[in-house]
Amino acid sequence: MSAEGSMKSDLTVYVVILALAGVQIFMAYHSPGVLRMLIVAAIQAILAVMYFMHLRDEKSTLRLALIPATLFVLVMMNMVWADSYRLIHMKPFPK
Amino acid sequence: MSEANLTLEHGAGVMEERPFAIPSKKLVMWLFIISDACTFGATLFAYGYVRNAAPDWPHHFETASIINVAIMTFVLVTSSLTMLIGTRAAKAGDKSRALRFTFITVALGLVFAGLHLREWASMIGAGVNLFQNPWGAPLFGASFFGVTGLHLLHVVSGAIALTVVGLGYKRGRYNGDDIEIWSLYWHFVDLVWMFVVPMVYLLNVAQ
Numbered sequence: 001m002s003a004e005g006s007m008k009s010d011l012t013v014y015v016v017i018l019a020l021a022g023v024q025i026f027m028a029y030h031s032p033g034v035l036r037m038l039i040v041a042a043i044q045a046i047l048a049v050m051y052f053m054h055l056r057d058e059k060s061t062l063r064l065a066l067i068p069a070t071l072f073v074l075v076m077m078n079m080v081w082a083d084s085y086r087l088i089h090m091k092p093f094p095k
Numbered sequence: 096m097s098e099a100n101l102t103l104e105h106g107a108g109v110m111e112e113r114p115f116a117i118p119s120k121k122l123v124m125w126l127f128i129i130s131d132a133c134t135f136g137a138t139l140f141a142y143g144y145v146r147n148a149a150p151d152w153p154h155h156f157e158t159a160s161i162i163n164v165a166i167m168t169f170v171l172v173t174s175s176l177t178m179l180i181g182t183r184a185a186k187a188g189d190k191s192r193a194l195r196f197t198f199i200t201v202a203l204g205l206v207f208a209g210l211h212l213r214e215w216a217s218m219i220g221a222g223v224n225l226f227q228n229p230w231g232a233p234l235f236g237a238s239f240f241g242v243t244g245l246h247l248l249h250v251v252s253g254a255i256a257l258t259v260v261g262l263g264y265k266r267g268r269y270n271g272d273d274i275e276i277w278s279l280y281w282h283f284v285d286l287v288w289m290f291v292v293p294m295v296y297l298l299n300v301a302q
Binding site: 011022027032040053058059061062066074085088 | 117148169175300
């Protein structure tokens with residue numbers, strides 16, 4: 001890709017990320033929801049990793065080494081929710 | 096040329112190629128970034144846990160706070176763009192442009208830190224601290240300062256690291272690869288902010 005083309009794609013991603021930040025602020029006042037907000041944040045993050053950090057230009061072996069391991073750890077962290085819902089309803093620990 | 100580079104160059108014919116086709120120090124930065132992503136993930140999950148389990152979690156962020164956060168987001172994302180321009184210039188061998196944009200990035204990082212500290216000061220002035228807050232759940236302060244403090248620490252560390260690498264690049268101690276590697280860290284700090292904003296601020300807007 002030429003330097004001009006690269007600059008154009010950088011600027012496009014920059015504008016899209018800022019626009020998505022604006023969408024999040026709009027959502028905060030009109031339709032707040034954890035899942036919706038996190039989906040928008042995830043889109044921003046994917047754009048940043050692929051275009052700003054240039055992971056899309058690296059070898060696929062690097063992507064395969066980094067992404068599944070990180071996602072696995074983050075997905076496993078979701079096991080905390082059951083306990084936090086138990087707390088809010090003041091339920092005792094199961095016997 | 097460093098001793099390590101000399102060794103690699105001399106051994107190029109007999110050594111295996113790098114499995115990921117990137118310099119070792121860039122791989123190390125990627126490994127640091129994924130471990131740091133897990134650290135931030137754990138912090139945000141802990142924040143979500145406490146928020147979910149507290150029935151009186153405060154929704155107190157007024158429009159002025161949200162405008163401040165929007166400006167902070169604009170500054171940080173713009174700093175990522177200036178870092179990109181600096182990195183491209185460094186890779187192309189344009190030293191003065193690379194340095195100019197690297198130090199613009201550092202300046203934007205410091206503006207971000209200043210805006211953040213101003214917000215912290217207003218919250219501390221309103222009575223929020225690590226152990227209590229006047230609006231409800233006592234753990235709000237610890238969670239808020241914990242998450243945003245960890246991020247702010249990364250911004251300040253990144254600004255210091257970029258300054259050191261930029262000055263080293265100017266003196267010829269570091270090269271374009273080093274600028275690129277530290278730009279990865281800076282973009283990561285930007286990326287984390289994209290999750291901090293909705294979790295900490297936008298889901299707690301005063302309606």
